[in-house]
Amino acid sequence: xxxxxxxxxxxxxxxxxxxxxxxxxxxxxxxxxxxxxxxxxxxxxxxxxxxxxxxxxxxxxxxxxxxxxxxxxxxxxxxxxxxxxxxxxxxxxxxxxxxxxxxxxxxxxxxxxxxxxxxxxxxxxxxxxxxxxxxxxxxxxxxxxxxxxxxxxxxxxxxxxxxxxxxxxxxxxxxxxxxxxxxxxxxxxxxxxxxxxxxxxxxxxxxxxxxxxxxxxxxxxxxxxxxxxxxxxxxxxxxxxxxxxxxxxxxxxxxxxxxxxxxxxxxxxxxxxxxxxxxxxxxxxxxxxxxxxxxxxxxxxxxxxxxxxxxxxxxxxxxxxxxxxxxxxxxxxxxxxxxxxxxxxxxxxxxxxxxxxxxxxxxxxxxxxxxxxxxxxxxxxxxxxxxxxxxxxxxxxxxxxxxxxxxxxxxxxxxxxxxxxxxxxxxxxxxxxxxxxxxxx
Amino acid sequence: xxxxxxxxxxxxxxxxxxxxxxxxxxxxxxxxxxxxxxxxxxxxxxxxxxxxxxxxxxxxxxxxxxxxxxxxxxxxxxxxxxxxxxxxxxxxxxxxxxxxxxxxxxxxxxxxxxxxxxxxxxxxxxxxxxxxxxxxxxxxxxxxxxxxxx
Numbered sequence: 001x002x003x004x005x006x007x008x009x010x011x012x013x014x015x016x017x018x019x020x021x022x023x024x025x026x027x028x029x030x031x032x033x034x035x036x037x038x039x040x041x042x043x044x045x046x047x048x049x050x051x052x053x054x055x056x057x058x059x060x061x062x063x064x065x066x067x068x069x070x071x072x073x074x075x076x077x078x079x080x081x082x083x084x085x086x087x088x089x090x091x092x093x094x095x096x097x098x099x100x101x102x103x104x105x106x107x108x109x110x111x112x113x114x115x116x117x118x119x120x121x122x123x124x125x126x127x128x129x130x131x132x133x134x135x136x137x138x139x140x141x142x143x144x145x146x147x148x149x150x151x152x153x154x155x156x157x158x159x160x161x162x163x164x165x166x167x168x169x170x171x172x173x174x175x176x177x178x179x180x181x182x183x184x185x186x187x188x189x190x191x192x193x194x195x196x197x198x199x200x201x202x203x204x205x206x207x208x209x210x211x212x213x214x215x216x217x218x219x220x221x222x223x224x225x226x227x228x229x230x231x232x233x234x235x236x237x238x239x240x241x242x243x244x245x246x247x248x249x250x251x252x253x254x255x256x257x258x259x260x261x262x263x264x265x266x267x268x269x270x271x272x273x274x275x276x277x278x279x280x281x282x283x284x285x286x287x288x289x290x291x292x293x294x295x296x297x298x299x300x301x302x303x304x305x306x307x308x309x310x311x312x313x314x315x316x317x318x319x320x321x322x323x324x325x326x327x328x329x330x331x332x333x334x335x336x337x338x339x340x341x342x343x344x345x346x347x348x349x350x351x352x353x354x355x356x357x358x359x360x361x362x363x364x365x366x367x368x369x370x371x372x373x374x375x376x377x378x379x380x381x382x383x384x385x386x387x388x389x390x391x392x393x394x395x396x397x398x399x400x401x402x403x404x405x406x407x408x409x410x411x412x413x414x415x416x417x418x419x420x421x422x423x424x425x426x427x428x429x430x431x432x433x434x435x436x437x438x439x440x441x
Numbered sequence: 442x443x444x445x446x447x448x449x450x451x452x453x454x455x456x457x458x459x460x461x462x463x464x465x466x467x468x469x470x471x472x473x474x475x476x477x478x479x480x481x482x483x484x485x486x487x488x489x490x491x492x493x494x495x496x497x498x499x500x501x502x503x504x505x506x507x508x509x510x511x512x513x514x515x516x517x518x519x520x521x522x523x524x525x526x527x528x529x530x531x532x533x534x535x536x537x538x539x540x541x542x543x544x545x546x547x548x549x550x551x552x553x554x555x556x557x558x559x560x561x562x563x564x565x566x567x568x569x570x571x572x573x574x575x576x577x578x579x580x581x582x583x584x585x586x587x588x589x590x591x
Contacts, residue, residue, distance in 0.1 A: 367480070368506040368508075428507070433455045433457075434458075434459045436452070436455060
């Protein structure tokens with residue numbers, strides 16, 4: 001498909017970055033057997049839908065499989081060999097994740113069912129206990145529904161108000177507007193994303209956390225699109241709550257993390273009730289357990305935690321900075337290529353201000369048709385509102401198309417993507433077609 | 442496989458570019474509109490149904506992906522001259538067959554939008570208020586429920 005590889009002529013993306021060499025990339029891709037697939041039309045897969053979910057390396061698959069093969073049993077409740085081994089592995093996973101985000105203590109790392117579950121936990125416990133009528137939750141117009149809907153629900157329960165920070169016409173945020181909102185509204189909570197899953201825009205997390213603190217607001221950061229792509233240090237960022245999920249960082253589905261400052265977590269009432277999160281239960285009531293167990297009711301996602309730790313180790317082994325450099329370089333190829341095309345609008349800031357995400361629209365072509373045609377050419381992207389209806393409404397677009405690069409994508413895939421967009425444009429250009437007569441049914 | 446794909450592309454794109462009866466119908470006796478909020482496809486159908494319960498004229502308007510608009514055009518072409526009884530008996534499976542080659546469950550929703558609108562339109566005379574349940578009968582193909590995308 002295509003002629004001479006464009007990489008030979010184009011200035012090598014490798015020169016200016018610490019990104020992976022071609023042979024390193026080959027080795028990385030060997031860890032992901034699924035990438036060798038063909039799609040339904042017989043084309044080789046180019047998986048550019050990483051913002052939706054990521055593929056698992058053998059290290060993660062094997063770690064989970066190993067758990068089931070060798071030592072799996074329920075944790076915390078048994079004294080027998082398998083239970084002790086499982087418990088040790090589960091708690092080691094917690095330590096690994098705590099190190100991955102540089103948490104001050106393991107007790108601050110709560111395993112949940114995912115980033116969405118983490119945010120709901122905060123909304124239903126800290127939120128219910130601390131917000132009342134007239135209080136403000138400040139968030140942004142670019143948030144994923146996971147960081148919007150729980151606050152709408154909280155508002156219904158408590159009478160608090162949810163206020164949305166705007167983005168600029170360059171798809172970034174204006175710090176003076178943020179400061180102004182914090183000052184005027186005195187929100188109890190400032191909940192914002194570290195990286196927009198549509199725009200790719202990175203927020204200045206540390207600066208905003210400091211700003212929020214100075215105005216007495218608690219911060220909650222949705223780091224779902226950050227932890228896979230850059231080093232995260234919660235102590236340095238000084239966020240109050242930080243959430244992320246496993247499946248966007250090469251880990252399994254069904255698990256995520258709620259990180260919270262120890263004092264905050266201790267003051268929060270328990271959320272889900274059941275076994276595992278109690279010290280004592282009587283016919284009259286119960287006493288909740290200490291952290292982190294207090295927020296881990298029921299049998300936890302044991303193998304998933306082990307898988308998540310394996311993913312964290314895998315990413316750390318490659319180096320988060322190198323991963324960031326690699327996907328940034330690929331996204332730059334795609335972003336700049338799209339900007340050079342007639343009739344194509346890039347929805348997001350320039351490549352210098354984002355990681356691996358590039359969303360776009362094409363004049364006169366519906367997002368679903370773009371995605372369908374790209375799939376026919378083997379390229380997986382996503383079309384729709386990407387769980388950001390308020391953002392799309394603000395942009396006056398019903399749907400957009402999004403390509404998102406990750407550590408295992410090749411530069412050739414970015415080139416293939418651009419070639420495919422040219423084909424899409426040509427195919428859907430009005431060309432004076434006429435309806436042909438059909439036989440009536 | 443590839444030539445089947447070609448036929449699909451040609452035929453569907455023909456209808457997309459040169460639709461049958463795209464526009465408003467002034468003397469519409471029945472009318473209905475629905476959208477798919479998840480992707481923004483909208484289809485509006487105007488019908489002129491005579492005293493013998495026959496569809497004399499069918500027109501559509503709307504906005505959205507190629508499949509949603511092309512399928513609406515094909516539907517309009519098919520139903521003129523048919524009776525309301527024929528329409529009531531015109532199933533979702535038959536709509537998909539009318540469109541042509543196989544669609545994945547996700548895209549079936551796009552194709553079935555105009556079918557749903559039609560099924561509601563025949564119960565929606567222009568002078569009366571619209572029915573409460575606007576979107577026609579529920580059809581489950583066992584595919585993904587196409588709720589929120591991540």
